[in-house]
Amino acid sequence: MSTPPSSAQMxxxxxxxxxxxxxxxxxxTFxxxxxxxxxxxxxxxxxxxxxxxxFLAQPIGSGVTSVGMPIGLGVILFTVIITGIYVYRANTEFDAIIDEIMKDAAK
Known part of the structure; x- marks a missing residue:
């Protein structure tokens, strides 16, 4: 029976x-x-x-809000979306590779 590798060896x-x-x-890169x-x-x-x-101060429709408001909201939503993309890829692709690496290192 072999002993498990130490932390430094892992x-x-x-x-x-x-x-x-x-x-x-x-x-x-990602x-x-x-x-x-x-x-x-x-x-x-x-x-x-x-x-x-x-340009951003132009009213939309009857002047309730300006063009800048939906663009600013778009920037915030874009941030949430790309964060979701990173988390999805990390939890699927990257975690699977990490699991394989850890199994190889534990041998």
Whole structure:
């Protein structure tokens, strides 16, 4: 009967695993892509506020609200949606890969 690996041995095995390296690259690329998209949307909205206030101030319909309100709400909803996308992918694809890596490291 073999003894289970120590914590240090587990960490070393995980770090040397090619699947772990691919996971890190895939997760980092995906995370940075979503970050860049979010920054473009958020700072695009801020730039619109700074440089085209008249567009955002246009009333919609009978003048109850302005164009800026639904666009701002869209920025908030976009944030929630991309967070959901990341969580979904992390809980399906990434967690499955992590489980395989942990099983390999425990051998």
């Amino acid at each position: 960490v070393e095995r995980i770090q040397k695993n090619p699947a772990y390296q691919r996971l890190r690259e895939k997760r980092n 995370g940075w892509s979503l970050t860049i998209v979010m920054l473009v949307v958020y700072y695009g909205y801020i730039a619109l506020i700074a440089f085209n206030k008249s």
